Structures are given as structure tokens and as C-alpha cells.
Amino acid sequence: MISLTQISKSFGRHQVLNNIDLTVTKGEVVVILGPSGSGKTTLLRCVNYLEKPSDGEISIGDFKVNCKHARKKEIHQLRQKTAMVFQQYNLFRHKTALENVMEGLLIVKKLPKEEARKRSIALLEKVGLGSKLDAYPSQLSGGQQQRVGIARALALEPEVILFDEPTSALDPELVGEVLAVIRKIAKEGITMIVVTHEMGFARDVANHVVFMDGGVIVEEGTPTEVFNHPREERTKQFLKRIT
Numbered sequence: 001m002i003s004l005t006q007i008s009k010s011f012g013r014h015q016v017l018n019n020i021d022l023t024v025t026k027g028e029v030v031v032i033l034g035p036s037g038s039g040k041t042t043l044l045r046c047v048n049y050l051e052k053p054s055d056g057e058i059s060i061g062d063f064k065v066n067c068k069h070a071r072k073k074e075i076h077q078l079r080q081k082t083a084m085v086f087q088q089y090n091l092f093r094h095k096t097a098l099e100n101v102m103e104g105l106l107i108v109k110k111l112p113k114e115e116a117r118k119r120s121i122a123l124l125e126k127v128g129l130g131s132k133l134d135a136y137p138s139q140l141s142g143g144q145q146q147r148v149g150i151a152r153a154l155a156l157e158p159e160v161i162l163f164d165e166p167t168s169a170l171d172p173e174l175v176g177e178v179l180a181v182i183r184k185i186a187k188e189g190i191t192m193i194v195v196t197h198e199m200g201f202a203r204d205v206a207n208h209v210v211f212m213d214g215g216v217i218v219e220e221g222t223p224t225e226v227f228n229h230p231r232e233e234r235t236k237q238f239l240k241r242i243t
């Protein structure tokens with residue numbers, strides 16, 4: 001359903017992604033693991049063109065973008081099919097939780113205000129924030145802010161949600177509540193690509209684990225394959241270091 005074909009990305013002369021091929025089927029939860037600097041975040045950002053790939057092709061369903069020749073309109077369409085949950089939440093500081101979730105429905109989806117409001121309330125209730133609708137980000141904990149970020153992503157009804165280290169800015173005691181929400185929406189069959197260092201979560205929730213190093217996919221498979229029977233030496237070394 002989503003395929004990345006021969007995706008490469010360089011920053012100046014530094015090649016960060018080298019001919020990445022990845023296929024994600026509908027409803028799958030893909031977890032991308034790898035050492036710092038291996039290109040995980042860049043790959044995720046390429047999927048919705050927050051970074052422009054230097055080369056390759058991205059397709060979501062029947063929609064295809066050739067990265068060398070992408071037009072503005074195609075990039076816009078691609079972005080509408082994806083939503084990103086950021087490490088630093090990226091909420092509007094001067095808007096309430098409810099307004100943050102409503103924003104995309106009003107601006108991107110062009111829903112009438114009352115409908116946007118109803119849907120946003122339902123989504124905030126879903127992530128356990130029904131009592132915080134009118135709170136500003138500064139009045140919320142990091143975990144609560146990230147749950148607003150997740151509700152905002154869900155509101156757009158994207159074909160895939162991209163999570164960029166969604167818990168790495170959180171105090172340890174707040175990580176669990178955010179992972180619990182991600183786990184819950186994963187069970188609903190929403191396609192997700194998650195960059196994370198949370199190995200327990202990866203084992204538990206992923207259907208498909210991808211290990212990256214040095215801008216390439218070194219190994220991929222089911223969690224059992226990658227965690228219990230890694231084939232590649234680099235994967236073995238990485239897992240030894242972090243577990």
C-alpha cells in the first residue's frame with residue numbers, strides 16, 4: 001500500500017539515505033530501529049516531503065510521486081495522505097488542545113466549525129483528554145501534549161501516521177501513557193511507521209521491524225525474526241548494546 005523505491009537523500013555531499021526500498025502494507029505497524037545518525041528520521045520525513053528526497057519514488061495506494069520530478073500539487077496531495085507526530089509535539093502554543101485538533105479539520109479538510117468541533121472532542125476523549133479541551137499546551141504535561149499531537153494526526157484521517165521518536169522528549173514516567181495511546185490506535189488497524197528506541201513497545205506492537213544503519217536498511221522482518229534471530233552482524237551488535 002505504501003512503497004518507497006530507491007529513495008536517496010543527501011545533505012550537500014553527505015549521503016544520508018542510500019537507495020532505500022520499503023513496502024508497508026495497509027494496517028501494518030512498522031518500527032524503524034537503528035543507531036543515532038543512521039537516517040531513520042530523515043527517511044520518515046521523506047515520506048511526507050518534510051525532506052525532499054534526492055531521488056526515488058514514493059507511492060501511497062495508486063498515488064505515485066517521482067521525487068526528481070515532483071510537482072507542487074503532487075507534494076501537496078502526498079502530504080494530505082500522511083500525518084506526522086513529532087518528537088517535540090509542535091502544537092500551536094496560543095491555541096487550546098481543542099483548537100489544535102480542530103485546526104487541520106478547518107483548514108485542510110474544510111469542515112464546518114461545529115462538525116470539526118464534535119470530531120475533535122471525540123478524538124481528544126479517545127486519547128484520554130476529554131477533560132483538557134480548553135487547556136493550552138503550557139498547562140499540559142509532555143505526555144498530554146503528545147496525546148494532543150496524536151489526536152491532531154488522527155483527525156486528518158491519513159492513510160499513514162508517521163511517528164518521529166514520539167516519546168523521546170518525555171520524562172520516563174510519562175512514556176507509558178503515550179505508548180498506550182499509540183498501542184490502542186494500532187489495534188484499530190491504522191497504518192503507522194514509528195521511529196523509536198522503545199524496544200519493549202517495538203516487540204509488542206510492530207508487525208514489521210526495520211533495522212537501519214549508515215543510510216541503508218540492513219535487515220527487516222517480523223519482531224521475532226529481527227529481535228530473536230537477527231541475521232546480520234550489525235543488527236546483533238546493535239541489539240546487544242541496547243538490551
Ligand code: ADP
Nearest residue numbers: 011014016034035036037038039040041042043
Ligand atoms: P537518525 O534519525 O537515525 O538519528 P537522522 O535521519 O536524524 O538520523 O540523521 C542522519 C544523518 O543526516 C546525520 O548524520 C545527520 O547529521 C544528518 N542530517 C539530518 N538532517 C540534516 C540536515 N537538515 N542538514 C544536514 N544534515 C542533516
